[in-house]
Amino acid sequence: MHFQKKRCVAMLLAGGQGSRLKVLTENTAKPAVPFGGKYRIIDFPLSNCVNSHIDTVGILTQYLPLELNEYIGNGQPWRLNSSHGGVQILSPYAGQKGAQWYKGTANAIYQNLAFIRRYHPDYVLILSGDHIYKMNYAKMIRFHETTGSDCTIAVRPVPMEEASRFGIMNTREHGEIYEFEEKPAHPKSNKASMGIYVFNWDVLEKYLEIDEQNPDSENDFGKNIIPLLLDAGHKISAYEFSGYWKDVGTIHSLWAANMDTLGEKPEFDLHGADDEVIYARNTAQPSSYLAETAVVSDSFVAEGCEISGRIKHSVISSACIVHEGALIRDSVIMPSAVIESGAVVDHAIIGEGCVIGAGAKIGGAPKDGEEPEIAVIGHEKTVEPGAVVKPGEVL
Amino acid sequence: MKTAMGIIFSNVYDSNMGGLTEARTSAAIPFAGRYRQIDFALSNMANAMIHHIGIVTKYNYESLMNHIGSCEEWDLEMEQRGVVLLPPFATGHMGVYRGKLEALYTALDVLEHSSQDYVVLTDTTVLAAVDYAAALQAHIDSGCDITVIAKPDKADGKRVNTLSMKLDQNGKPIDMTVDFAAPKEYLVSMGMFVISRELLIRIIRETAPHGKYHLERDFIMDGFINGTVSVNVFRFEGVTLFNGSVQEYYENSMALMDETTRHGLFRTDIPIYTKPRDEVPTVYGEGAQITDSLVADGSYLDGCCKHSVLFREITLERGARLDGCVVMQGCKIGTGADLQCVILDKDVVVRPYVRLVGTPEHPLYVRKGDTV
Numbered sequence: 001m002h003f004q005k006k007r008c009v010a011m012l013l014a015g016g017q018g019s020r021l022k023v024l025t026e027n028t029a030k031p032a033v034p035f036g037g038k039y040r041i042i043d044f045p046l047s048n049c050v051n052s053h054i055d056t057v058g059i060l061t062q063y064l065p066l067e068l069n070e071y072i073g074n075g076q077p078w079r080l081n082s083s084h085g086g087v088q089i090l091s092p093y094a095g096q097k098g099a100q101w102y103k104g105t106a107n108a109i110y111q112n113l114a115f116i117r118r119y120h121p122d123y124v125l126i127l128s129g130d131h132i133y134k135m136n137y138a139k140m141i142r143f144h145e146t147t148g149s150d151c152t153i154a155v156r157p158v159p160m161e162e163a164s165r166f167g168i169m170n171t172r173e174h175g176e177i178y179e180f181e182e183k184p185a186h187p188k189s190n191k192a193s194m195g196i197y198v199f200n201w202d203v204l205e206k207y208l209e210i211d212e213q214n215p216d217s218e219n220d221f222g223k224n225i226i227p228l229l230l231d232a233g234h235k236i237s238a239y240e241f242s243g244y245w246k247d248v249g250t251i252h253s254l255w256a257a258n259m260d261t262l263g264e265k266p267e268f269d270l271h272g273a274d275d276e277v278i279y280a281r282n283t284a285q286p287s288s289y290l291a292e293t294a295v296v297s298d299s300f301v302a303e304g305c306e307i308s309g310r311i312k313h314s315v316i317s318s319a320c321i322v323h324e325g326a327l328i329r330d331s332v333i334m335p336s337a338v339i340e341s342g343a344v345v346d347h348a349i350i351g352e353g354c355v356i357g358a359g360a361k362i363g364g365a366p367k368d369g370e371e372p373e374i375a376v377i378g379h380e381k382t383v384e385p386g387a388v389v390k391p392g393e394v395l
Numbered sequence: 396m397k398t399a400m401g402i403i404f405s406n407v408y409d410s411n412m413g414g415l416t417e418a419r420t421s422a423a424i425p426f427a428g429r430y431r432q433i434d435f436a437l438s439n440m441a442n443a444m445i446h447h448i449g450i451v452t453k454y455n456y457e458s459l460m461n462h463i464g465s466c467e468e469w470d471l472e473m474e475q476r477g478v479v480l481l482p483p484f485a486t487g488h489m490g491v492y493r494g495k496l497e498a499l500y501t502a503l504d505v506l507e508h509s510s511q512d513y514v515v516l517t518d519t520t521v522l523a524a525v526d527y528a529a530a531l532q533a534h535i536d537s538g539c540d541i542t543v544i545a546k547p548d549k550a551d552g553k554r555v556n557t558l559s560m561k562l563d564q565n566g567k568p569i570d571m572t573v574d575f576a577a578p579k580e581y582l583v584s585m586g587m588f589v590i591s592r593e594l595l596i597r598i599i600r601e602t603a604p605h606g607k608y609h610l611e612r613d614f615i616m617d618g619f620i621n622g623t624v625s626v627n628v629f630r631f632e633g634v635t636l637f638n639g640s641v642q643e644y645y646e647n648s649m650a651l652m653d654e655t656t657r658h659g660l661f662r663t664d665i666p667i668y669t670k671p672r673d674e675v676p677t678v679y680g681e682g683a684q685i686t687d688s689l690v691a692d693g694s695y696l697d698g699c700c701k702h703s704v705l706f707r708e709i710t711l712e713r714g715a716r717l718d719g720c721v722v723m724q725g726c727k728i729g730t731g732a733d734l735q736c737v738i739l740d741k742d743v744v745v746r747p748y749v750r751l752v753g754t755p756e757h758p759l760y761v762r763k764g765d766t767v
Contacts, residue, residue, distance in 0.1 A: 037676035038692070076467060077671075270675040282468075282671030284438075286661040287428030287691040289652070292701075297683045302676035303429065303692050311679075 006085060006119040008141060008198075010054050011109055012045055014129030015062035015102055020250045022394050023378025024351055029061060031129035032068040033254070034334045034352060036261050036270055037302040037317045039280045040071060041248060044134070045127045046078045046087075047278045052137035054125065056085030058115050060108045065091055077281045090115060104219035110208040116201065124204050126197040126221065132257045132268065133194075133245035134276050140239045141198055147174065150203045150234040151226070154196035156241050166192035167222050169238045177236040180226050191238055194245060197221060203234060244268040251394070255349055255374045258315045258332045262298060285318050293324045302335075309339065323358075330365070330372070340385070347391060348375040357385030364391045399513040399531050400592065401440040401448035402502055403433065404495060405459060413641040414740065414760050419458040422450070422519040424638070425723050425741070427651055427660070428691035428706050430669045431462050432519045432638065434469075437478075438667045441469040443527035445515060448478045449505045451498045456480065462670055469668045479505055494609035499599050506596050514595050516610075518586035522647070523635040524665035525587065530629045534589040537627035541594075541615060544587035544629045549637070550577040558584035558611040560628060568626050571619050573612040582628060584611065585635060634659025645738060645758045648704045648721045651689050674707055682713035698728065712747075719755065723763075737761065 014031040024033055031042035042059075049057050057080060061068055068089075075087030090112045092102055102108035109116075109126065116124060123144065125137055135154070144152040155169050163184070169191045170179040181187070207228050211217050217224045229236055244267060248254040260267040270278060285304025290296060295310040304319035309326030316322070316333045323341040331348045339345060340358040348363035356362060360383045363375030373392030377383060381395055389395055405422035415424050422433035433450075440448055452459065460480060481501045495516070499506075506514065513534065515527050525544060534542035543558065550559055559577035561570040570581075577583065588610075598614055607613035618624025634656050636647040650656045661667060674693025679685065682697040685705075690696070693707040698715035705711075706723045712730040721738045728734070729747035736753035739745070740763040749767055753759030761767055 077673075264680065277673050278675075279673050282673075284666040284668050286430075286657070286667070287689045287704075288677070289654075289657060290685045290688050290690060292687045294686055296679045296685060298681050299679045300676040301679060301690070315676075317676075 003118040003120075004085070006056050006121045008054050008056075008123040008125055008137075009085075009116050009119050009121040010049050010057045010125040010127055010137070011112070011116070012042070012049075012057055012059045012127045012129050013105055013108060014042060014059050014068060015108060021254065022251065023376055023381075024251075024254070024349065026378055028067045028379070029065060029129075030249070032071055033248075034317055035132060035248070035254075036258060036278075037300040037315050038282075039270075039278060041132065042068065042071070042129050043078075043278055043280045044132050045129060046080070048133075048135050048137060049125075049127075050078050050080065050279065051134075051275045051277065052139075052141075054137060055080065056119055056121075057087045058090045058112060059087060059129070060090045060102065060112065062092055062102050062108075065089070071281055073281070078279045085119070088115065104217075104224075105221045106208060106211055106217075106225050107219035109204075110212050110219070113205060113208065116205075121201050124199045124201050126195075126199070128195040130247065130249055131194070131245060132248050133241075133243060134272065134278070135196075135241060135243065135245075136275070137196075137198075140196070140241075143239050144198045144237070147176075147237045148235065149176075149198075149237040150200050151229055151236045152198040152239050153177065153226070153236065154194040154241050155191035155238045156194055156245055157190050158192045160187065160190045163187035163190045163192065169193060171238050175238040175240065177238050178230070180222065180230065182222060191240070193222060194241065195222075198239075203229070207232075251349065251374050251376055252371075255332060255347075255372075259313070259330065261300065261315065262313055283318060291324070294322075309341070317352075326356075331363070334379070347372045348377070348389075350377050351379035351381060353380040354378075355382045357383050357387060359386045360384070360388070362389045363393075366391070397513060397531070397535055398511040399443075399445050399515050399527070399589070400506075400509050400511040401436075401445045402499070402506075402514055402516045403436045403440075403448060403450045404498060404516070404518050404586075405433065405450055405452045405456065406454075411640045412638075412644070414762050415641060415644060415738075416455070418455065418763055420452065420455050420519075421638075422452075423456075423459040423462055424644070425706055426522065426638070426644075426648070428689050428704055430667065431459075432522065433459065433462070434667055434669045435522045435524070436517045436519050437463075437469045439517070439523075439525050439527050439665070440515065441668065442665055443515075443531070445527060446477060447509060447511060449481050449502045450478065451481050451502055453498070456482070464670060468670050481505060494611075494613070496599060496602050496610050496613065497608035499595070499610075500603055503596065503599055506592060506599075509592060511592060514590055514592050516588040516590070516595075520638045521585045521587070521635060522638060522660065523585065523631065523633055524660060524662050524667065525585070525631055525633070526665065527587075527589075530587070530589055533629050534627060539625040539627035540590065540618075541624065542589040542627040542629050543615065544585045544589075544631050545582035546585055546631050546635045547582050548579075549583040549635065550579055550581040552576055552578060555581075555583055557586060558615060560584070560626075562628060566628060566630070568619065568628055571616045571626075573609075573616050582630065583637075585631060585637075589629075636660065641738075641758070641760060642756070645721065645736075645755075649702065649719065649755070651704060652687050652702055657689075672707060680713065698730075706741075715745075719758075721758075740764075743767065 080087040246257040288305040291308040302318040308324040309322040317335040325341040342359040366372040406420035559581040677694040680697030694709040697713040698711040700717040703720040714730040725742040731748035744766040
């Protein structure tokens with residue numbers, strides 16, 4: 001079979017278990033977690049690829065891949081169903097040396113070098129499947145080309161006092177990186193890695209092979225591959241990104257990122273120009289119905305919902321039912337959940353397909369000046385009528 | 396297993412639909428917030444594994460082609476053995492077809508080159524979630540020449556724009572009328588038929604040269620009266636909306652606010668597919684007061700709205716009021732505007748503080764793209 005040469009192949013690391021998302025990832029991989037009413041987390045990097053004219057994407061899955069595989073399907077919702085490239089799910093497989101789980105991010109790519117080789121790309125773009133952002137990768141690749149780098153890492157500024165929580169890139173003039181420090185106690189810069197890399201294909205291939213020979217390596221891009229390249233004198237540049245970006249790896253950040261989509265001037269606007277559209281797999285849901293008793297403001301409501309209750313500053317995903325007398329405030333309701341009459345959901349995330357019984361109380365608002373504690377109900381759970389789930393509690 | 400192909404008439408009733416069909420065919424009329432009328436016919440067929448479908452068109456079918464695209468949303472394919480659009484022969488006159496038999500002449504080639512045993516024929520103006528697989532089986536079991544899918548409790552003594560039938564206790568037709576004020580006990584044809592492919596080809600060939608162009612009148616009713624055609628009736632008891640005129644279109648849009656009607660049309664076991672548009676979910680602003688309304692994706696709603704159908708990508712500014720309205724995709728309604736019983740076709744701009752008032756019997760219709 002003949003494979004067209006590609007300028008750039010994207011490899012999307014979607015294997016994360018997302019254990020910090022607790023019950024929300026009990027039965028599904030983190031990239032398949034719903035976001036923003038009708039999306040899933042993986043829609044963001046996938047749509048960014050399409051909007052950057054990257055038409056060949058390998059998705060590396062490992063943890064509970066069924067739902068994610070089903071969701072991606074043939075890639076048609078993202079226009080990635082082309083016969084020259086398109087989207088390919090890459091799961092760990094058994095070879096002659098036996099089957100191996102992906103050991104680290106670099107090992108995951110190493111095990112799929114054959115997929116990349118088919119396309120003889122100039123560049124390989126490494127992405128992470130658990131970030132919410134809109135980014136034009138084509139601009140980053142142009143930057144990579146004009147700086148003549150062997151590797152380019154996307155960075156964003158973080159407050160200096162928080163820099164010790166991130167992987168920090170120390171740079172010279174023109175963004176050239178001379179040092180990478182993982183969670184430095186005394187950070188020298190505030191440029192935090194976003195986990196997005198552009199590599200020259202020949203360089204990536206060579207150093208993945210070298211790293212694989214080292215039994216002590218954790219096979220991680222940040223910890224192993226980047227230092228290897230720096231030691232060998234390769235040019236690595238930092239590409240500064242100033243737009244919205246959020247790692248939704250924790251309950252609080254997932255809730256906060258959803259809240260960031262609300263308001264008249266949202267911090268993260270899901271709307272955008274034609275080259276900023278976020279694509280998602282559509283389900284066959286009718287329009288939503290808001291009953292005579294419905295009171296909805298400052299919120300998103302996706303299609304297929306039947307709303308009779310009150311909703312304020314919340315994200316309601318597709319096919320949810322909110323009964324009369326229910327109140328939802330500052331919360332994220334994932335698809336197909338049912339909130340029965342008189343239930344109060346406040347500062348909470350309600351998982352897919354949950355039933356919140358009549359009169360139940362989930363979560364609660366924080367005291368003035370305190371950080372909210374988000375209550376979470378896992379997918380497909382039933383909360384008995386009248387039950388109380390405290391702020392920050394996870395069911 | 397016996398198989399069926401489908402024929403969809405996209406515009407037999409266009410002349411009754413007023414401005415709604417000025418720039419589109421009946422099949423492409425937007426309905427229920429996110430659908431086009433043809434979505435119901437296509438989905439019913441796809442749900443019954445009917446994958447080879449000819450769509451009979453006459454004119455104004457650009458918006459229809461645009462909507463159908465490659466058909467993958469219905470799990471159908473636009474190709475040789477998938478969905479084919481059947482454009483008209485150049486006949487000189489640009490009106491609608493006089494009847495389905497005349498329209499079917501354009502489908503002869505496709506019918507002859509298909510392999511399926513049966514054909515399911517349908518209009519796009521009757522909206523219902525119908526199990527065509529059950530209708531096909533009932534037709535085969537009956538041994539009749541043609542099966543008419545028909546609805547009881549729809550005749551009300553008013554003129555019916557199609558075939559209506561009286562049945563005996565065994566469900567056999569004992570009287571038939573066409574374009575007649577049928578009494579209550581009559582069943583009304585839903586414009587959906589099952590017939591063998593070979594018989595359909597034969598009657599198109601035999602009737603057309605004799606100036607017979609009306610399927611219901613010239614073939615079914617005449618044949619029934621003469622005793623030359625055996626007719627089976629498949630009773631459909633579910634929710635059925637006949638959008639045969641602008642008035643009916645408005646009434647049926649308002650009927651969607653009734654839970655029984657809505658859930659009967661959009662059943663979880665018979666999904667209705669449509670072309671997705673990759674819109675963001677609808678945003679409700681601080682000023683939003685939306686009640687008793689059907690709302691699709693992609694809108695920004697900051698005004699007041701009750702008992703209305705809101706399609707996609709609508710902007711309803713703060714202080715604007717809607718009551719009993721149908722607002723199609725892309726409309727912008729300025730602050731302070733006050734609209735009652737109005738149908739706004741696509742991309743209408745209503746300027747601030749404009750007042751438009753229709754009545755439930757005579758809704759006001761504003762043409763696609765107009766600014767008022």
